[in-house]
Amino acid sequence: MKRFLNTLFVTSDDIYLSLHDENVEALKDKKSLQKVPLQNLENIISFSYKGASPALLGECAKRHIGFSFMTPNGKFLARIAGQDNGNIILRKSQYRISDNKEASLKIARLIITAKIYNARSVIMRALRDHALSVDEKKFGEVVKSMLSSARAAIDSGDGNTLRGIEGDAARAYFSVMDDMILQNKKKFYFHGRSRRPPKDPFNAMLSFAYTLLSHDCACAAEAVGLDSYAGFLHRDRPGRESLALDLMEELRSIYADRVVLSLINNRVVDGKDFKMMENGAVLMSDDARKKFISKWQERKRSEITHPFLEEKIPWGLVPYTQALLMARFIRGDIEAYPPFMWK
Numbered sequence: 297m298k299r300f301l302n303t304l305f306v307t308s309d310d311i312y313l314s315l316h317d318e319n320v321e322a323l324k325d326k327k328s329l330q331k332v333p334l335q336n337l338e339n340i341i342s343f344s345y346k347g348a349s350p351a352l353l354g355e356c357a358k359r360h361i362g363f364s365f366m367t368p369n370g371k372f373l374a375r376i377a378g379q380d381n382g383n384i385i386l387r388k389s390q391y392r393i394s395d396n397k398e399a400s401l402k403i404a405r406l407i408i409t410a411k412i413y414n415a416r417s418v419i420m421r422a423l424r425d426h427a428l429s430v431d432e433k434k435f436g437e438v439v440k441s442m443l444s445s446a447r448a449a450i451d452s453g454d455g456n457t458l459r460g461i462e463g464d465a466a467r468a469y470f471s472v473m474d475d476m477i478l479q480n481k482k483k484f485y486f487h488g489r490s491r492r493p494p495k496d497p498f499n500a501m502l503s504f505a506y507t508l509l510s511h512d513c514a515c516a517a518e519a520v521g522l523d524s525y526a527g528f529l530h531r532d533r534p535g536r537e538s539l540a541l542d543l544m545e546e547l548r549s550i551y552a553d554r555v556v557l558s559l560i561n562n563r564v565v566d567g568k569d570f571k572m573m574e575n576g577a578v579l580m581s582d583d584a585r586k587k588f589i590s591k592w593q594e595r596k597r598s599e600i601t602h603p604f605l606e607e608k609i610p611w612g613l614v615p616y617t618q619a620l621l622m623a624r625f626i627r628g629d630i631e632a633y634p635p636f637m638w639k
Contacts, residue, residue, distance in 0.1 A: 303338060303341060305341050305613060305616070306344050307612075309345050310346060311342075312349075313347070313348040314348070319334060334356070337361050339620075340361060342366065363376040364518075375521070386626060387521070400529070404542075406635045407542055409450045418553060426478060438469070442469065445468070477557065477560055493579075495577070498560070501560075510537065510541065513540040516540075516615035517543065519616060522622065523539065529542045543622070555591055598610065601639075603636065604634040618635070
């Protein structure tokens with residue numbers, strides 16, 4: 297179990313939570329592992345199949361402590377929310393901001409600035425780790441260009457300008473993506489983004505990674521009481537989880553793209569893991585998906601120091617920390633939303 301932002305995360309899948317006096321008690325095989333005072337909590341998010349006692353859930357409802365049930369893989373199942381911190385107040389505030397172009401732009405600028413900054417960091421990491429395998433001058437020029445884009449994004453005056461800056465930065469970033477693929481270049485290459493359907497193995501994995509990340513971000517938003525369909529950067533569209541897409545923008549390059557590159561450069565996947573269809577689409581095989589998910593879960597368990605919280609947390613909890621910070625900003629607990637800036 298891990299606690300921060302007054303939220304208790306239960307990340308083990310075999311922990312049962314119960315009420316012990318005025319504490320949450322974590323039990324494994326009926327043995328007590330830890331107790332956390334309820335008075336210090338605003339939310340509990342459990343990724344365990346074991347669940348929680350009715351007494352604990354009743355006490356959480358009484359104390360207005362949100363309790364979210366997730367599967368170990370991060371699928372949102374259900375949420376119990378106290379009246380004072382329930383979804384309706386938070387979501388109404390979210391909707392008001394989403395409907396206000398100026399207020400939405402303030403958040404969108406932060407998200408895109410972080411997105412560009414993080415993509416730049418991926419390029420800098422590749423340049424540092426593989427200096428002998430990449431074009432140092434080319435990478436340096438892209439890094440410089442993206443720094444200028446990040447600075448322009450935070451000062452952009454309207455949505456169209458911001459989207460233009462984002463597009464320019466994306467083209468710069470993807471211009472060196474193929475250079476970051478260092479193994480099996482006959483099978484793995486990047487000549488441009490293709491989707492619905494992907495036209496090559498790299499794009500097939502990229503689409504799969506973005507699907508997983510989008511799912512994690514949607515679950516995170518719902519877990520903290522936000523509406524995953526009401527975004528600030530991505531506008532309303534039936535069936536589109538716009539807020540989840542907002543949250544994942546900061547994490548695309550540093551989370552999803554790096555997993556794909558790692559699978560290729562470490563020779564975890566090869567050309568046999570993909571199927572070429574008659575319509576030109578390239579699909580991942582069952583074995584490829586298993587390898588990918590294994591790597592994805594491994595990455596989610598690895599720890600980082602959150603740049604804003606300055607606490608060590610697993611990568612897999614980053615979407616939840618950002619959703620919590622977004623909720624805190626929307627409620628007015630903090631002055632501005634702090635996007636995730638990877639160091």
